[in-house]
Amino acid sequence: MNERILRVLEYTKIKEHLLGHVSSSLGKEKIKELVPWTSTDDVLHQQNSTDEGVQVLRLKGHVPLGGIRDIRASIKRSEISGILNPEELVDISTTIYGGRRFKRFIEGMLEDEVQLPILEELIGQIVPLNELEQEINLCIDDNGAVLDSASPTLRNIRQQLRTFESRIREKLESIIRSSKSQKMLSDAIVTIRNDRYVIPVKQEYRSAFGGMVHDQSASGATLFIEPQSVVTINNQLKEAISKEYEEVQRILRQLTERVAEEAGILSHNVEMLAEIDFIFAKARYGHSIKGTKPLVNEKQHVKLKKARHPLIAAEEVVPIDVELGGDFNSLVITGPNTGGKTVTLKTIGLVALMAQSGLQIPADDDSEVAVFESIFADIGDEQSIEQSLSTFSSHMTNIVQILDQVNFKSLVLFDELGAGTDPTEGAALAISILDYVNERGSRIVATTHYSELKAYAYNREGVMNASVEFDVETLRPTYRLLLGVPGRSNAFEISRRIGLGEKIIESAKSHISEGNNQIDDMIASLEDAQKQAQRERIDAASIHDEADKLKKDLEERLSEFEQFKEKLYTDAEQEARKAVEKARKEADEIIKELRDYQKKHGTVKEHKLIEAQKRLEDADPNLTSKAKKSPGKNAEGLRKLMPGEEVKVISLNQKGHIIDQVSEKEYQVQIGIMKMNVKADDLQPEKKTKQTETKPVVRVQGSSQAKTELDLRGERYEDAMRSVDKFLDESLLAGYPQVSIIHGKGTGALRKGVQTLLKEHPNVKSTRMGAAGEGGSGVTIVSLK
Structure with a gap:
């Protein structure tokens, strides 16, 4: 992947966005060095690592990567006997802590049986240098100051320093508070010059204090004098400061030597933390673009579902469906300017680069990508003024370089192939170039204006036409990609919409060959058919x-x-x-x-x-007496049970009614909302009331097909009411004593309408809501007269 291709496809902008998601300079360095991998194993590993990062963020919402620093330069200096300053040692301590905390974080997830094999391997290589971290923290605070507790010697020296400073201040403050001295001072303050305590004295009183002059004001009117009375103590203070410096340096040298002892482990820990930071930067970026993990194949097959250009705002981008390398290896996209052809070309190329970089892609689940050894692109006007090349010459120079390198593992993107010269010659060149690249087995996506290339896909095996849709009504492109349909110029339709006279348009059409008119009609028919297919x-x-x-x-x-x-x-x-x-x-x-x-x-x-x-x-519990009594009746064939007749299922001790006779010895029975097949000898007819026994049953042809249950879910209100009325009539004709109407819970409007209708119906005896086993408030049970 050469630098020009990455720049043309805006891969560098993706890396800039990715930099906004790192936690340390270690991750930034990894991203700056990032280039697409060309090995399938490498791509799969990177995709899997990103997916693990996404999984962790989904489950936990964050990862503890704070405090990690790039300490490699400090480690190197420790190895060549340099002395690390306190800030460098603090960075080493916080990095050790950051690695240890992240390791503990992932181990906790592993204990919860979350599968993170790549992260598990990385944290397994992080060695928690607890002793070194503690030694640094005992000597240096978070602000980089060496603590008194770093050594007994340093504690004693600093105690002396505070004593000397206190004595000096007491003496000087007694001088500046003296009424005799106040008129000799420019200001009643104690200050420091050349690391020694002094007081500001007027020039004319210099000899009154004796001692040493360390500085003077810009005008020379004020001298900063160290009085003779504090010179000795100041000397003692100066000597104590020197001892303090030497002790601090000794402590820092000792800590540096400890860092040098663990240099190898520290360097390896840093490498692991850099990789971890890189993984979670990829995961966060994937989340920001609503990316998905693509399927990776070695068959040079690309299948993108609802792919979006990641650099176009989400509210503006139009998703596209693209397939390449399955039934066809080349895609020729035609259509008007500003229709989105170039964006489609860049989306395909950029998504391929992102996938091979281990990044999730802005497309729907189950999208597939191939691993290309090289991606070539000739996009936009790259005219070179310095070389005095025309637009056509510039494109052809680039194309010649591409043709010298393509192979069966290449993806080639041509934008406006053959443009910039005579249309006839340009179209001929475009066809020859596509044939040449096709012969080498490359995957090709090309855009063009030339109508000659519309027929190219029909005459070449493995080539598919495509176009970007244009809405003639609004005179604007929709940016949708239509596979299998070549693009139309739409010049006549656009002119008609704008207001050009019909006579002029018809005259223009007469200048176009009958063949071209037929092609346009065919394309229009294909567009309509594809739209219809999409709706279906x-x-x-x-x-x-x-x-x-x-x-x-x-x-x-x-x-x-x-x-x-x-x-x-x-x-x-x-x-x-x-x-x-x-x-x-x-x-x-x-x-x-x-x-x-x-x-x-x-x-x-x-x-x-x-x-x-x-x-x-x-x-005697008499457990089988009822079962023996009832089967005797039905088994001997005393009476055949009829549809709608109420029965008791003996083995279940539940009442229901007959729906239909399945065979001589088996019936279909409905118990509540449940239907089941029951043996005849397991059924016992229920005694009927006098009203039921005297009720005439009308049998009509087809009544046995009536159902005892009506499902109204999904129906409109008016249709539902008609269905209920019809259903009640059929149930009465079938002789059913009880039926069920399923209206669902929903907003309650349908249920209310059903119950209102039932109350007013002359053949409805009573209604009730379904029991827990019958569907609850989503079902109304109706008893018929």
């Missing part, structure tokens, strides 16, 4: 989503039913166990009583045996 695809996607939603709803209902059935079985088993246990206890008591009676009286009298037998019969 959107409708199909909507239907697919609705079907998925319905499928999930049914799965949830089935799951609820299975749970309900399991609960019934569990409850029945528990009740059976309790009944059996109670019967066993009763039997044990009866047997015990009989034995006790036999022991006392020798024999058991007849009335005792009869009484005991009666108690045993009462204790």
Whole structure:
């Protein structure tokens, strides 16, 4: 990837944006050195590392990378026996701490079983130099000052310094407070000159104080004199300051030697932290552009879904769908100026560079990118004034250099190929250049004005036409890319919209060959067909989503039913166990009583045996008596159960009604909102009221097809009311005593309308909301007269 290509495709601007997301100068250096990788393994590793960074930010919201500094220069100086200053040592300490804190942060996520293999490997190589960090912190504070506690010697020296300074100040302040001395002083203050304490004395009183003159004012009227009375103490102070400096230097030298001992580990830690900072800069940038991790392949296949140019504002950019390297290797984009052809070209090239740099791309999920060894671009007017080259010559010079280097692992971008010269010759050159690059297996995206190239894709295998859409109504481009449709000039339509006379337009059309007119008509037809296909695809996607939603709803209902059935079985088993246990206890008591009676009286009298037998019969749980009684009726075929007839499912101890007969020995039964197939010998007909028994049942053809449930969800209000009315009529004809109307919860408008209609309907006996197992307030259960 040469520097010119990176500049033309604005890759350098991406790096500038990326710099805004680093935490340290270490990360900045990595970004400045960043170039796209050309090895698939490298690209995959970088993409995976960025994805891990995104995952950490998504789960935690931040990463602790504060305090990390570029300490490599300080480490190098320590190795060549230089003495590090306190600020450098503080930077080393904070960097050790920053690495240790980040390591602990990631280890915590790993303990929560978050999969971060790349970051885990990086932190595994960070050695927490706790002892060195503590030694530096004991000697130097956060502001870079050497602490008194750094050594006993330094503590004693500084105590002496404070004593000497205090004594000097006391003496000088007593002088300046003296009424005798005040008239001799320019100002009643104690100040410092040449690291010695002095007082400002008027020139004419110089001899009154004796001592040493260290400075004078600009006018010479004031002399800064160290009085003789403090010269000795000042000398002692000066000597203590010198000792302090020597002790501080000794401490710094000792700490520097400790840094030198750990230089190798420190340098390696810095490398790991630089890589970590780089990873999270990529992750933050990906988040800022709403990027996604692309699929990486070695098949030179590019498939971008809703790709956006990352340097165009989100509210202005128009997403494009692009595919290259699958059914076709070359894409020829035609269309009017300012239609977005160049932006499309740059988007494809820049997204490829970003992906190969380990950056997430501004496109939808499941977008695919290839790893190209080289990307070439001839975009824009790169005319060289110094070389006196025309626009055409400048483009051709660049193209010649490209043609010398392309291969089957190249992506080539041509903007306005063959422009700047005679249209006929330019189109011929463009076709020949595309053929040449195609033969070498490169992936090509080219834009052009030439109408000759519209037919190029139809005559060449592996080449696809595309165009940028233009809205003739608004006379503005939509910037949408249409694959498979060549572009039209739209000159006549635009002229007509602007107001050019129809006679002139028709005259102009007569000067164009019949073939060109047919091509324009064909292109217009293709555009209309593609728009229609896109609308149908959107409708199909909507239907697919609705079907998925319905499928999930049914799965949830089935799951609820299975749970309900399991609960019934569990409850029945528990009740059976309790009944059996109670019967066993009763039997044990009866047997015990009989034995006790036999022991006392020798024999058991007849009335005792009869009484005991009666108690045993009462204790019998009789768990199967109902099941035996009911199957007897249906198994012998005494009466066939009819649709709508109320029955009891014996094994579930639940009431329902017959929907249909599945076979001679099986019926479909509805219990609440649940439908299930039940064996005939597991059903018991419910006794009907007198009103029900005397009710005439009208059988009409097709009534058996009527359903006992009406689903109104998704219907408009008026349509729903008509559906309810029709459904009630069909249910009455079918003889159903009870039906269910599903209206959903929603805003409640549909439910209210349904219930109002039901109240006024002459054949509705009563209504109620569904129970917990029947759909709750989203269902109305209707009893019919």
